[in-house]
Amino acid sequence: MRPLTDAAGRQADPISDTPERAELRAELRRLIAATSPAAEVLRLDEQERFDDKLHEALRRLGVHAVGGHPDHGGIGDIRDQTAVIEELAAGPTSMAVHMVVQYMITHILGTNGSPEQREEWLDRLHTGAAKVSFALSEPAGGTDIARVMRTTARREGDHWLLSGQKTWISGALGADALVVLARTSPAEGSSVDGVTMFLVPAGSPGLQVRELPTVAVHGLDTCEVFFDDVAVPESAVVGAVGAGFRQVVATLNRERINAAAGAIGAASGALDAAVEYARGRAAFGSTLGSFQAVQHRLVDGALAIESARSLLARAAAVEAAGGRADLLSSMAKIAASEAAVKVTQDGMEILGGAGFSREFPMQRWFRDVRLWVFAPLANDMVRNYLGERLLELPRSF
Ligand SMILES: Cc1cc2nc3c(=O)[nH]c(=O)nc-3n(C[C@H](O)[C@H](O)[C@H](O)COP(=O)(O)OP(=O)(O)OC[C@H]3O[C@@H](n4cnc5c(N)ncnc54)[C@H](O)[C@@H]3O)c2cc1C
Missing domain, CATH: 1.20.140.10 (Butyryl-CoA Dehydrogenase, subunit A, domain 3)
Structure with missing residues (x-):
C-alpha cells in the first residue's frame, strides 16, 4: 500500500512526499522489480543469502548516500532515507534491514567520527563500497545493555585491547569493520557513562564471527562476535572516550x-x-x-x-x-x-x-x-x- 496521497493522487499535504521523493520511490520500485522480483527474494530467503546483485544496483543508484554527510557526497535527509527503507522492506526486506544499519553507521561517523575516520570511511559508505556493522547487544541483555555490558577495552601502551562478546549483530560476516561499544571504565553513578565506541576492522587478530540461526531476515546474516584481546590504535576511538553510549x-x-x-x-x-x-x-x-x-x-x-x-x-x-x-x-x-x-x-x-x-x-x-x-x-x-x-x-x- 503506497502512501495515501501518492496513491490517491490527492492534493499534497505538508508532510507527504515531495515530487523528488515520489520519483525516488518510483525509481526504486522499478529497480527492485527488475533486479529482485518476488520470486528472487523468496529464493534468496530460502537459501539465506545476501542479495549482492540488488546491492550493486542500489549502489549505482546512489541510495547509500541518501541522508548522508553533505561534505562526503551525502544527499537528501532522513525523510528520503525512510522512503528508501519503506520501498525495500515492501519487497527484499532483508536489504531494508541492511540499509537501516548502514544509515545508522553513516550518521554515527558523520556526527562523531574524527576527520580521519570520516575521510577513510564516509566516502566508501556513501557509495556502498564498504559495509560496517553495529555491535552493541550482548548475551546478558539488549534492553538493559548499559548496565550489563561485559565487553571491555583497556589501554595498553598506545593501543586499546577489546575483550568480550556481542550478539545479534546484523551483517557482521560481510562487514569491512564494526562499530563496537565497550566498557572502558566502571560505571560511576549512571551506567551509561564509561562506555566507548571503537571502529574495529574486520579480520583483526582475535576477532571471530559466528553466524546465528534465526527465524527471519534470512537475506542478512545475524552473528555473534567474539573479541579476544583485539588490539586497535587510539585513532579507532569514535567520539569521546567514556561517552560512547550517550553518543x-x-x-x-x-x-x-x-x-x-x-x-x-x-x-x-x-x-x-x-x-x-x-x-x-x-x-x-x-x-x-x-x-x-x-x-x-x-x-x-x-x-x-x-x-x-x-x-x-x-x-x-x-x-x-x-x-x-x-x-x-x-x-x-x-x-x-x-x-x-x-x-x-x-x-x-x-x-x-x-x-x-x-x-x-x-x-x-x-x-x-x-x-x-x-x-x-x-x-x-x-x-x-x-x-x-x-x-x-x-x-x-
Ligand atoms: C535479527 C536481529 C538483528 C539484530 N541486529 C542488531 C545489530 O545489528 N546490532 C545490535 O547491537 N543488536 C542487534 N540486535 C539485537 C536487538 O537490538 C535486541 O534483541 C533488542 O535490543 C532486545 O534485547 P534482548 O534480545 O537481549 O532482549 P531482552 O533485553 O532480554 O528483553 C526481552 C524482552 O523483555 C521485555 N523487557 C525487557 N526489559 C523490560 C523493561 N524494563 N520493561 C518492560 N519490558 C521489558 C521486552 O518485552 C523485551 O522484548 C538484533 C536482533 C535480532 C534478532
Missing part, C-alpha cells in the same frame, strides 16, 4: 524512524499481497475479497499502516528540521511494528493454506516483521520511555 543514544531517533519505515514497508508489501490474493481467490460463487469479514481485516490493516505512516512522517519532518523527535519517533516505531504484526497475521489467515506455504511470500513478511517489535529497542521499553517522558509518570524501569 549512540543521540542517534537512536533516526534508527527508530528508519525501523518504523521498515515495518511500514513490509506491512505494505504484505497488505498488497493479501488484497491481490483476496481479489483472485474464488469462494462461494464469488471471491474472498467480496466477503465483509475479509474486507474489514484488510481495511483495518490499511488504516494501521496509514496511521503509522502519518506518525512516521511527522517524526521524520521534525528530525529533518533539527528538532526533538524522540517522542514521535518512539510512537511511530510502536505503531509501525504493531501494524506490521497485525497485517501479516491477518494476511496469513486470508491466504489460508497458501499462507503456510514457503512458496508464497506472506510467511516471510510474517516472520521478518517480528524483528521490529523488539529491535532496535523492545516496544515494552519504548512504552516505558513514553510513560516517563510523554505522560510524566514515574520511571518504571
Whole structure:
C-alpha cells in the first residue's frame, strides 16, 4: 500500500512526499522489480543469502548516500532515507534491514567520527563500497545493555585491547569493520557513562564471527562476535572516550524512524499481497475479497499502516528540521511494528493454506516483521520511555 496521497493522487499535504521523493520511490520500485522480483527474494530467503546483485544496483543508484554527510557526497535527509527503507522492506526486506544499519553507521561517523575516520570511511559508505556493522547487544541483555555490558577495552601502551562478546549483530560476516561499544571504565553513578565506541576492522587478530540461526531476515546474516584481546590504535576511538553510549543514544531517533519505515514497508508489501490474493481467490460463487469479514481485516490493516505512516512522517519532518523527535519517533516505531504484526497475521489467515506455504511470500513478511517489535529497542521499553517522558509518570524501569 503506497502512501495515501501518492496513491490517491490527492492534493499534497505538508508532510507527504515531495515530487523528488515520489520519483525516488518510483525509481526504486522499478529497480527492485527488475533486479529482485518476488520470486528472487523468496529464493534468496530460502537459501539465506545476501542479495549482492540488488546491492550493486542500489549502489549505482546512489541510495547509500541518501541522508548522508553533505561534505562526503551525502544527499537528501532522513525523510528520503525512510522512503528508501519503506520501498525495500515492501519487497527484499532483508536489504531494508541492511540499509537501516548502514544509515545508522553513516550518521554515527558523520556526527562523531574524527576527520580521519570520516575521510577513510564516509566516502566508501556513501557509495556502498564498504559495509560496517553495529555491535552493541550482548548475551546478558539488549534492553538493559548499559548496565550489563561485559565487553571491555583497556589501554595498553598506545593501543586499546577489546575483550568480550556481542550478539545479534546484523551483517557482521560481510562487514569491512564494526562499530563496537565497550566498557572502558566502571560505571560511576549512571551506567551509561564509561562506555566507548571503537571502529574495529574486520579480520583483526582475535576477532571471530559466528553466524546465528534465526527465524527471519534470512537475506542478512545475524552473528555473534567474539573479541579476544583485539588490539586497535587510539585513532579507532569514535567520539569521546567514556561517552560512547550517550553518543549512540543521540542517534537512536533516526534508527527508530528508519525501523518504523521498515515495518511500514513490509506491512505494505504484505497488505498488497493479501488484497491481490483476496481479489483472485474464488469462494462461494464469488471471491474472498467480496466477503465483509475479509474486507474489514484488510481495511483495518490499511488504516494501521496509514496511521503509522502519518506518525512516521511527522517524526521524520521534525528530525529533518533539527528538532526533538524522540517522542514521535518512539510512537511511530510502536505503531509501525504493531501494524506490521497485525497485517501479516491477518494476511496469513486470508491466504489460508497458501499462507503456510514457503512458496508464497506472506510467511516471510510474517516472520521478518517480528524483528521490529523488539529491535532496535523492545516496544515494552519504548512504552516505558513514553510513560516517563510523554505522560510524566514515574520511571518504571
Ligand atoms: C535479527 C536481529 C538483528 C539484530 N541486529 C542488531 C545489530 O545489528 N546490532 C545490535 O547491537 N543488536 C542487534 N540486535 C539485537 C536487538 O537490538 C535486541 O534483541 C533488542 O535490543 C532486545 O534485547 P534482548 O534480545 O537481549 O532482549 P531482552 O533485553 O532480554 O528483553 C526481552 C524482552 O523483555 C521485555 N523487557 C525487557 N526489559 C523490560 C523493561 N524494563 N520493561 C518492560 N519490558 C521489558 C521486552 O518485552 C523485551 O522484548 C538484533 C536482533 C535480532 C534478532
